[in-house]
Amino acid sequence: MKRLFEFIGFEPGRFHARWISGSEAQKVVETARKVTEEVRALGPNKKMRDDRC
Amino acid sequence: MALENPLLPHIATITKVIDETPDVKTFQMVFDDPGVFDVFKQKPGQVAQISIFGVGEATISITSSPTRKGMLEFSIKKVGRLTSVIHQMEPGMKVGIRGPYGNHFPYEMMKGKDLLFIGGGIGLAPLRSLIDFVLAPENRQDYGKVEILYGARSSADLCFKYDLFDNWPRQPDTKVYVTIDRPEEGWDGHVGFVPAYLEELNPNPQNKVTITCGPPIMIKFVLQALEKMGYSEDQVVTTLELKMKCGIGKCGRCNIGSKFVCVDGPVFTLRELKKLPPEF
Amino acid sequence: MLKEKIKSTVTELLENKRIDFVIGYGAGSDAGTVRPAFVKSVEEVEQLIWSPFAVNNLAKFVMDHLYENIKIGVIVKGCDSRSVIRLVQDKVFPRENFYVIGVPCKGILDKNKVAKDFDLSGDLVDFTEQGDEVILKTSKGEFKLRKEDYLLDKCYRCETPTPVVYDVLLGEEVAPFRTDDYEDVKAIENLSVEEKSRYWDKQFEKCIRCYACRNVCSACNCRDCVFDMAEPNWVGKAANLSENTAFHLIRAWHVAGRCVDCGECSRVCPMGIPVNTLNRKMIKDMKELFAVETPGKNPEQGPVLGTFRTDDPEEFM
Amino acid sequence: MRKGYILKESFKTWLGAIKEKFPLIAPVQDDGLTLFKEVEKVDDIVLDYGITRMPPKDLFFPQTEKMFRIKNKNNVAIELESPEKVTDELVLFGVHSCDLKSILALDPVFTTRFPDRYYQERRDKTYVIGLSCTKALPTCFCTAYGINPTDADGADVHLTELGDKYLVEVVTERGEKLAAAIPGIIFEDTTNLEAEKAKLTEKVKGEIKFIDLTGVKEVLDENFELPLWEKWAQKCLGCGICTYVCPTCHCFDINDFNRGDGVGERFRCWDSCMFSDFTRMAGGHNPRPTKKERVRNRFMHKLKYHLDRYNIVGCVGCGRCVQRCPENIDIRAIISDIKGGV
Incomplete structure (x- = not known):
């Protein structure tokens, strides 16, 4: 999925997939923080935006 | 605007x-x-x-x-x-x-005639607009006897119960026949499908117009029954339901042959219906 | 000649009632076009032809006969034969209801390429192949061309010129003459993020949402398609860049691991969108990640994304 | 009808003058396809094209068109904003005779009985400049419907390339308005040019394989069931290509787009009678349940229903569906089957 997203021109880092078990609370927190930081750094997404209205 | x-x-x-x-x-x-x-x-x-x-x-x-x-x-x-x-x-x-x-029920042509309404399920909804129109005090004298034959799967599935059992039977020269498909506890009315009840009642076609609407399978057998009883193709009026989007004859999906149901229908006489390809 | 072999094979099958009908190729509107022919009786066998332009993948047509107790003969080239495996593996159409008439294929001519240099507007009367050359005899004249110059792009990288599955094979096996290097995919991979985005935006903007790519696809064999659903309305019917992109991404993912790379989606697209390049990107990735073969090539290999192996790469852990 | 000519040497200048005044839509090459698009440079216009990939109907009946904006607050407060203006005035240049006729075939659908505001406004604000064909494609068959490949019918101004001049026929009042607004047409005696045009007409007609429609309508009037429908439906994939590339197909769907916060829009978009869900009702009943009924409906519509309803052809012989059908379903072959009583 990530590869096809990047193939059509989404920035690498816009899409993340992680396998996290229900018992890995720390990993959830870390991943969420990391994803938020990386995506925020990329700025607002322009691809696939529906600008109607 | x-x-x-x-x-x-x-x-x-x-x-x-x-x-x-x-x-x-x-x-x-x-x-x-x-x-x-x-x-x-x-x-x-x-x-x-x-x-x-x-x-x-x-x-x-x-x-x-x-x-x-x-x-x-x-x-x-x-x-x-x-x-x-x-x-x-x-x-x-x-x-x-x-x-x-769409067009409308030919209420002008029906003047002076007895009317038999035959409905099934939600099919009573369009008929009701004409029933109430005919029964309205200002129009009642223009029409003869009014009979309403209506059926649903069960008593719970009967629409407009207040009309069926209260308003309509109280009107002058008006009779209501109600049936349900299968027997059920507490129901002492008629049981059986609409076309079968119709044949039982065997209403005389003399000076009568029938107006019918219901599920396709009911319509099919009702039309057969009416023909058997000697109703002419002009005495049978039905209203069709097809998928429509624009309602104004442009979007193309409600056509039956060259006709658009949304502007040329939904009301057709059996004579008109027989001229159309069987795509409804 | 192949045409005669097809006819005699089908005649025999129909006479012995071993099949109910056969889906083969008939003459099309011009010399460069074929049209599917559905032959139900010996009298109709005359309609069948073979043509160097026989590009259509006929396997998908069996889907009009699901749940029928029927045996259908289908004429398949190497690429199309992968679709047969696909339909059987997806349990859409059982193997025993197929009678696969395999045609070893030396490559199909690209009508658009040939039409640039030759007049294909007549009828195809006959053709002969001599080594590397094809002579097309049409009602508008005879044309000699070097096959190598006019093949469909997919034929230059064909892995299975001989059908991978068949009940009868009409001719000698043909060895693949090149391997698939995925140059088309790599060319796009090597673009910058912005260039990739611009390239695909341009492509998806053209899409008119006719759904031909879906309807021709042998991997698109769902009973109810997500794109036909009103509820939930996953992809809107408006043809704009956003909805079109969603359509193409979802389509590509839905056939991932099941697309047999027959290339029909790209062929039928009326707007020239390289639809199949998205599928090929995923086939390439899956080959790299899971060391698998093109779906449908190996009957033993199940659907790639429906198979778990402990040594699968775990990029997402 | 006034007639005149434009010298070829001043032709581009004339187009340039149009472009100064109006958005100019004309056939251009776009990523390998010839399409009607807004022109950036007059030099980009393709003058000798065979047929555009997509028909010009998009100009009057866009594939996706916003009807009005919706502000819906919990179904309690509703505001609808209908666009004040659907389009600016524009010039559509370079339309061949088959496509011109197709616009005339769409007009009665959208402008009679409940006139469609969106179509009507686009139609009223578009100046159509026709362009005679100078060659035919193998898939062309406009002559079957009595259309000549040089007909001006449907254009406001029609051009025919003849030697070093373009013959100009000012067909309508709107054409007069355009001619007045954009100088460059020399109104002189054009008897010679008209004779040349007649020769060109015969030349191009000669390149088109004539399809004789005699008796076709009569067979369809009498026969709803014909074995040929099943035969052709077998080959059909059920995609929408034929209907979307068709210049006279006008089916559409109406849907709402919802941003999620109650703000959205109602839009209409092309739909296709080839799609299985086209006539399927919410309850599941489908009057045209299989490909056979759908294929029959499309061709009956082209060859009979549209004629019955509007007394104008429903197919103009542009050949786009023939070119684009993935399985080569060819309306010309269907016509021949109908005539053969198959």
């Missing part, structure tokens, strides 16, 4: 919701701009497009008679996406209405 664009709905407010059956509700609606009534002027048997804004539109037949002023009624069965949403709506909420569309 509104009148220039037939695809732009008028805003209306739901004023009353009546639970008819587990999956049918009747919605009473009033235009927010009362002036719209003066131009709307629907005739019995016509349909309208009901909008839920953000969801879409659906074609619904107008079930109230034009003799009832200042409001419109629509009986809606929950079958799809839009009808599921509208079933959640309450008085005070707003929808869109555009129309009226």
Whole structure:
């Protein structure tokens, strides 16, 4: 999925997939923080935006 | 502006919701701009497009008679996406209405004649607009005897019970016959399918017009039964239901042969119907 | 000649009632076009032809006969034969209801390439192949061309010129003459993020949402397609860049691991969108990640994304 | 009808003058396809094209068109904003005779009985400049419908390339308006040019394989069931290509787009009678349940229903469906089957 997203021109880092078990609370927190930081750094997404209205 | 664009709905407010059956509700609606009534002027048997804004539109037949002023009624069965949403709506909420569309029941041609209405399930909804029109005091003298034959799967599935068992039987020279498909506890009325009950009653075709609407399978057998009883093709009137989007003969999906049901129908006599390809 | 072999094979099958009908190729509107022919009786066998332009993948047509107790003969080239495996593996159409008439394929001519240099507007009367050359005899004249110059792009990288599955094979096996290097995919991979985005935006903007790519696809064999659903309305019907992109991404993912790379989606697109390049990107990735073969090539290999192996790469852990 | 000519040497200047005044839509090459698009440079216009990939109907009946904006607050407060203006005035240049006729075939659908505001406004604000064909494609068959490949019918101004001049026929009042607004047409005696045009007409007609429609309508009037429908439906994939590339197909769907916060829009978009859900009702009943009924409906519509309803052809012989059908379903072959009583 990530590869096809990047193939059509989404920035690498816009899409993340992680396998996290229900018992890995720390990993959830870390991943969420990391994803938020990386995506925020990329700025607002322009691809696939529906600008109607 | 509104009148220039037939695809732009008028805003209306739901004023009353009546639970008819587990999956049918009747919605009473009033235009927010009362002036719209003066131009709307629907005739019995016509349909309208009901909008839920953000969801879409659906074609619904107008079930109230034009003799009832200042409001419109629509009986809606929950079958799809839009009808599921509208079933959640309450008085005070707003929808869109555009129309009226289609031809109408030939009530002029019916003058002086006895009328036999044959309905099944939600199929009574369009017939009701004509029944109430004919029974209205200002029109009653124009028509002869009125008989209404109506059936549903079970007693719970009967629409307009207040009309069937209260309003209509009280009218002069009017008879109502109700049947349900299968026997059930507490039901002492007739049991059996509509076409079978029709053959049992065997109404005389003399000076009579029948108007029928219901599920396709019911219509098929009712038409056969009527022909057997000697009704001519002009004495049988039916109203069809097809998927419609625009309502104004442009979007293309409700055609039967060269006819568009939304402008040339939905009301056809059996004679007209027989000239159409069997695609309905 | 292949045409005669096809006819005699089908005649025999129909006479012995071993099949109910056969889906083969008939003459099309012009010399460069074929049209599917559905032959139910010996009298109709005359309609069948073979043509160097026989590009259509006929396997998908069996889907009009699901749940029928029927045996259908289908004429397949190497690429199309992968679709047969696909339909059987997806349990859409059982193997025993197929009678696969395999045609070893030396490459199909690209009508658009040939039409640039030769007049294909007549009828195809006959053709002969001599080594590397094809002589097309049409009602508008005879044309000699070097096959190598006019093949469909997909034929230059064909892995299975001989059908991978068949009940009868009409001719000698043909060895693949090149391997697939995925140059088309790599060319796009090597673009910058912005260039990739611009390239695909341009492509998806053209889409008119006719759904031909879906309807022709043998991996698109769902009973109810997500794109036909009103509820939930996953992809809107509006043809704009956003909805079109969603359509193409969802389509590509839905056939991932099941697309047999027959290239029909790109061929039928009326707007020239390289639809199949998205599928090929995923086939390439899956080959790299899971060391698998093109779906449908190996009947033993199940659907790639429906198979778990403990040594699968775990990029997402 | 006034007639005149434009010298070829001043032709581009004339187009340039149009472009100064109006958005100019004309056939251009776009990523390998010839399409009607807004022109950036007059030099980009393709003058000798065979047929555009997509028909010009998009100009009057866009594939996706916003009808009005919706502000819906919990179904209690509703505001609808209908666009004040659907389009600016524009010039559509370079339309061949088959496509011109197709616009005339769409007009009665959208402008009679409940006139469609969106179509009507686009139609009223578009100046159509026709362009005679100078060659035919193998898939062309306009002559079957009595259309000449140089006909001006449907254009406001029609041009025919003849030697070093373009013959200019000012067909309508709107054409007069355009001619007045954009100088450059020399109104002189054009008897010679008209004779040349007649020769060109015969030349191009000669390149088109004539399809004789005699008796076709009569067979369809009498026969709804014909074995040929099943035969052709077998080959059909059920995609929408034929209907979307068709210049006279006008089916559409109406849907709401919802941003999620109650703000959205109602739009209409092309739909296709080839799609299985086209006539399927919410309850599941489908009057045209299989490909056979759908294929029959499309061709009956082209060859009979449209004629019955509007007394104008429903097919103009542009050949786009023939070119684009993935399985080569060819309306010309269907016509021949109908005539053969198959």
